[in-house]
Amino acid sequence: MTTDLDAYWMPFTANRQFKKAPRLLVKASGMHFWTPEGREVLDGIAGLWCVNAGHARPKIVEAIRRQATELDFAPPFNMAHPKAFELAERLVELTPPGLDKVFYTNSGSEAVDTALKMALAYHRVRGEGSRTRLIGRERGYHGVNFGGISVGGMVANRKMFGALLSGVDHIRHTHDPARNAFTVGQPAHGAELAD
Template structure:
């Protein structure tokens, strides 16, 4: 039993959590090291989702810990407006080493949600600067997730994250990319690229002169690891170019190694105009996000900024480029590079693919398995219109066995740390097979 009192449990309104269920039987994490958590009962729990897609380096990384401790003692906070500190500029340059060459202007935020909000605000402002102020609408995609802010749920396409909140920003949605007949595809399907042509229908309906940007995840993570089919992202890129619409990749999950590449953009061979990021920037140690913009977007604001003492972009956050977060980010990204972890994920991805797809035979209730890089989603047939029930049951069985996996909607989601050994992956998959077998 947890040592927490009922009053303490009741005081915390937990995010994206069934609070009533959790507080009846709390699952409390006490510490973490390497690929494992330790719960408050002293049990080792394998981290099958890298935190929340955040901790590819594992936990308790000495280099990051030391950088954070030194930074707190040296400069704990610095104002982000009108003044700067060295590490923010150093980290911005480091991030550009992972980005497509054209996306070399970095704006710092405090989270992925703030990164999305920043990208969409800048997209609107950019078109106003270009004399096209009617371009204010956004196009997202069904099953997309873009954070928890008003702009994020507006362009997002997961119904459970939208319906409770009413009207959001003026936005419309492309169909998702799970084409019928592509179930159990390993990696990218060669079917479904034509789904991008739905963008042409939305342009016909709303006119390109009114559309500021299209925002998609290269791989939709929170909806259950939905992989783009061959040619799909390039088709979106071509249509956006033809109709003068910005293309935004939300890479909060896919940036910095998860796809076996520096970014999802690199993995899938398509360059957007804007990339949002967070999570792996600091290995989850300190909250931080960022947005990478094409240099031409940045230059447009500089050229039309008025007197040089004026603000070119009246936007930012109290914790933009927080010095402790910057220290963590520099250490995290240096570790990824020096340990060759992007290459390690790429080299091990085929093995991961094979073991994940071996789960197909563990239960007839598994209706689809999807994978790319170090990510996988498993769809489970729903009983009596309760899509979340069986994934919840599997996740609780896995927790009892000593494994943390994510359940959401009708899926189980997996994203092991980059540093995980094959033996550890095998143990998790074997435990999953046993858990599915009990459904």
């Protein structure tokens, strides 16, 4: 195991403090990580929302192995693997009517930036190119790419980068425990913030 931690600049991490007292994880199984010392740690956020089914599940490991043996990557520019189309069809079956196209991205941050671009392009194609206003939500996290931090409501994520995207407004966050505590289904309050 490496003892030199200097080369890796970690995101969303106070790097100097981390490297003085590193919290390293060396393996995972099910819903737990293990430290180098053998301490078990509950993975309460599913590996940053990437392993919701759990770590090292044999059926998933085997599916990954089989696919990597067949084809580990097919470029999506003017080429594709048939399974990309099969998955898109399965996803469309799960979505509400009218949502019948799938566009793959590599991360949530990339997905947000792509959605912002698609929204702007959609209005331009419809002849409404002046519809360029983007609305974010205070305290909202929308990734770390330029579009995501522009519409995101975490001010500290934007402070080092200046103006970023123009035409962005923010509405008050909808977290209102005084009015929406213990809400089942659509809360009674919050929609008025969009007005």
